[in-house]
Amino acid sequence: MANLANKTAFVTGGSRGIGAGIAKRLAAEGASVAVTYTKGADAALSVVYEIERSGGRAMAIQADATDAKAVTTAVDKTVATYGRLDVFVNNAGTAIPKPFLETTLEELDRVIDLNFRGALIATQAALRHLRDGGRIILIGSCVGERMMTPGLVAYAATKGAIKMFAQGLSREVGGRGITVNNIQPGPIDTDLNPAAGDWATPQTVLTALNRYGHVEDIAAMVAFVAGPEAAYITGASLTVDGGTNA
Template identity: 75%
Template sequence: MRSGTHPSIKKGKKTMSHSLTDKVALVTGGSRGIGAAIAKRLAADGASVAITYAKDSNAASAVVKEIEEAGGKALAIQADAVSPKAITAAVEKAVAALGKLDILVNNAGTAIPKPFEETTLEEMEHVINLNIRGVFVTTQAALKSMNNKGRIIMIGSCVGERNLTPGLAAYAATKGAVKMFTQSLSREVGGRGITVNNVQPGPIDTDLNPAAGDWATPQKAVTALNRYGTVDEVAALVAFVARPESSYITGANLTVDGGTNA
């Protein structure tokens, strides 16, 4: 660094930090919404980033292009997290392309909002396979290549601790499983200096859960701030626990929910 240069520099309209320089991150489900925001933020903080996507190659390419245009390094890998073979291969491809793995963000997930009595077995299996099994398989594959002092970050949900929204029983159960997986795994990998944390968003404005419409009304009402959050607000918390200075935070469930669970 040149004498007198601040550790962060402005590039375009965004402030670029160097807190993750020389780090390599993999973000599952990184082509849109919260995942895309996380990928862009980690890249802005200096990390090389690989993202996975299930179907929308155009959206994934757009995320990569935005990162590259800002001076970062990124690649997109097609892999549906419901497929153990696909997601394992994606981890291997990311490591091969970027040389190592320091940060894993288990973001891929879904909800199918509807009364539990009306939920089909196929819908239950899809939510379980993506939100739980996909996290297990991705994490296990990543640990084989992850450097010591790495970061594993789950994207859970505030409803994994306390659910106030009808129609999310099955989804809340899977995020409760992610919460306990986080706490348990942190004790298994702590000897390697790897931290494991669970970022739990509340109502966040995305295409899957827009801050408008009938389903959004009860979610907004239970927040303390009386608003939906933004994807950048979630990404900011993820970036914080990914940094070296967060090395003593592990096994934590960190809500960014506007006070929903207050």
């Protein structure tokens, strides 16, 4: 079923990993998709090519998620190209794993600027165009709900802020039928956090399923929340973590 036929979706950080998986899944559901990327045009174009090869519509736009002007321009370009905006997914983010005491001010600024300030910037830009009944979907983290992983103090703090941002914003836009939800992944096998990496061992042990998840696990939840059957879910934090927080 094409639950998102004739809809347009905008995904930040959609050139690889979870973002790329989300973009492909939303396109498979019938949406025209725009993805942003900061670096790696080839990867972003590869996502576009795969979507188009499957019969979908997609475009890639270079826009640093911490640059308000660039993000606003990217949203405007998406609406100008496809004529509407129905689903906004804030996926862009980063982690710099290291003990908090050893984290530099520059590293703290980077994590906060991208994970939290960037989410506010992009959501505000999207909300100016989002249609009534639209969807705002934020990609948080299971550590924003329950923190058990040393070395992710600043990251967890930003994801906890995303949780509260989703709750607060849902109250402001609910009158327009717009839902705002926070998807909280656990350990997911990507280039940035590979299941075969050294850092994966302590994360795997914490899961109830004793394994990493896949990009498709998160994309499936995003597609559900973006679809018509999730119209009464808002202000929620939906955790997809293999039981890490169980």
